[in-house]
Amino acid sequence: MTLLAACALPRSGPNKNEIFDGAVERGGDAQVIYVNDHVTRASAFAPAYGFSNSFRNAGQVGADEIRAGDVLGLSIWENVDDGLLTSLGASSTALTEIQVDSDGFIFVPYAGRVRAAGSTPDQLRQTITERLSVQTPDPQVTVQRVAGDGATVSVVGQVTSQGVYPIERPTRSLSAMLARAGGVAIDPEVAVVTVKRGNDSGRVWLTDLYASPLNDIALRPGDLIVVEEDQRNFTALGALGGQTRVPLGNETINAVEAIAMVGGLNSQLADPTGVFVMRDEPESVASRVLGKPVIGTQRFAYVLDLTRPNGLFLARDFIIRDGDTVYVTEAPYVQWQKTLGAITGSASTADSLTSIGN
Incomplete structure (x- = not known):
């Protein structure tokens, strides 16, 4: 027994x-x-974190390049009292919130369907000016590019302000876009940044992102940026001072x-x-x-x-x-x-029971 x-x-x-x-x-x-x-x-x-060459070698998006989905604002001045677009007594007209369609075109009255995608605002200005000059003398055109959904990235996870952000001149790199989202909302030492681009993805420690310019990759339209706490861990069991799951951190x-x-x-x-x-x-x-x-x-x-x-x-x-x-x-x-303790404990229990019986 x-x-x-x-x-x-x-x-x-x-x-x-x-x-x-x-x-x-x-x-x-x-x-x-x-x-x-x-x-x-x-x-x-x-396994090390880091971005592949396809991420590192991608060029920066031209901040002024117009893309499908972008929103434009046009102002047109005409050199006549009663112009094609201007009302009587007005010298200019403003066309606001013109969205570039999925094929890359916009419609401008009297200029027709104009291809905007792939052009800079100045190039598009010249194209519209040439088309209008056939019908009104010496038209003056300005084009303002308002970042729409044609060149945006999504920033989610442990950041101060999640959202969809346009790729603009100051936010064409990963670190700049994270700053635009208010920075990370967790301890930077355990923060991991993942960029998903189509079927590819890469990740890097936040501290390594700031330590090496090679990790500060250029962003592309449609990128998904995910900031999360690193989940790597090991489990400690047995005759130790503690039995638990322990985060590895970035060390x-x-x-x-x-x-x-x-x-x-x-x-x-x-x-x-x-x-x-x-x-x-x-x-x-x-x-x-x-x-x-x-x-x-x-x-x-x-x-x-x-x-x-x-x-x-x-x-x-x-x-x-x-x-x-x-x-x-x-x-x-x-x-x-433990065995001896069980034996001596059993003997002590038996003696106690005997004493109670007597």
Whole structure:
């Protein structure tokens, strides 16, 4: 009965031997690997944020170029008392809120259907002037481009003012557009900026955006800018100072730092020879670690023995990645203590019951 009770004693998870029993060599489905210098180098794969060349090489949008969807304002002066467009006694007429249609054209009375998309306001002014001059002497035309929905981007997420913003001369770059939206509304250290352009997307840390001009990409019409808090994290379990999910932030975290972030090893429970980092490795990384080709994603349980002469150095060099589980087993004597406690506790309970019976 005592042995059965001992087997059912509470604990924080599997012990070291039980994890090793799940190794591929023993019929399990996990690669259980002791960490060494080769493993730290081969597994040091950290997906980095950044923009591809297609984003970085895109030229800036011409702030004055008229596009379908833009709204224009025209003012026309005529050199006669009773002009084509001006009323009697007036020298000019204003045509406001003229939207460029989906084909890129606008309609101007007496000038007809005029192609506006692709032109600058000055080029469009010349075109309208030439068409009107056939019917009225020496017309004078001004064209004002009001940014419409032809050259806009959407800014959403953790910014002060979400919305649809026009790409104008001061806001043609990513950082300028974020400033136009009032800046980010979360801690800049954990803010990630994603730009979605058609079927492509790229993301960058906000701090890296401001640190490198290469990340301050030119915006294109239709871009979607999303600002969000980074969600990368690892989970800490077992004989640690705390058992929780821990954000990675924008720093590179090693195993020593990961353990320290949750209060270190529990000195009353932890087995320093049984520190495990569990993750799913992509095919390319798994092949480098094992030194042989494998097919598909592989389950790995990396073992860190902190009692070895270089154990702490290896743990310092082993990088923690998004989705990792850091698990520390209990020391073997802990279960013995629990077993003895259960036995002595049972004996004490029996003596108490006997005393009550007497």
